Amino acid sequence: MNKNFLPIAIDISNQKILIVGGDHSAWKKLKILQRFDAKVEILAKNICEEIKQSGVTYYEKTYHKKYLNGYLMLYSCTNNEALDRQIVEDCRQAGVLVNIHDKPALCQFVSPAIYRNGNISVAVSSNGEDVYESIRLRDKIKAYLQ
Incomplete structure (x- = not known):
């Protein structure tokens, strides 16, 4: 099934966002979300040192749907298809927006490739189909605007 994502800008400042997973892909997502002043928390059984040293709240626990309460959105960086499918179902029931990494x-x-300079943000999205092309175009726009 092809998705048809609406590109929008959403204020996530001071919003609780949960990342499930504690590896390098979770660390990269955390760094992006922190640029937008979100209250990001990490939930994973194993959490990398970069996340532990980042100052963000993290829970070294196994995922369970009981942890979804109060979050606006969730990013899953588990690389576990069965768990990701369970997370999707749980988030939909709980009213939490969900993104499954890759x-x-x-x-x-889906999250677009973003260039931000002051109050101006440029987001390039490929409807989740070609991330590297989105990044390439974002970088061209960035070079043009600098």
């Missing part, structure tokens, strides 16, 4: 078919939203 699996746009399971996502309710």
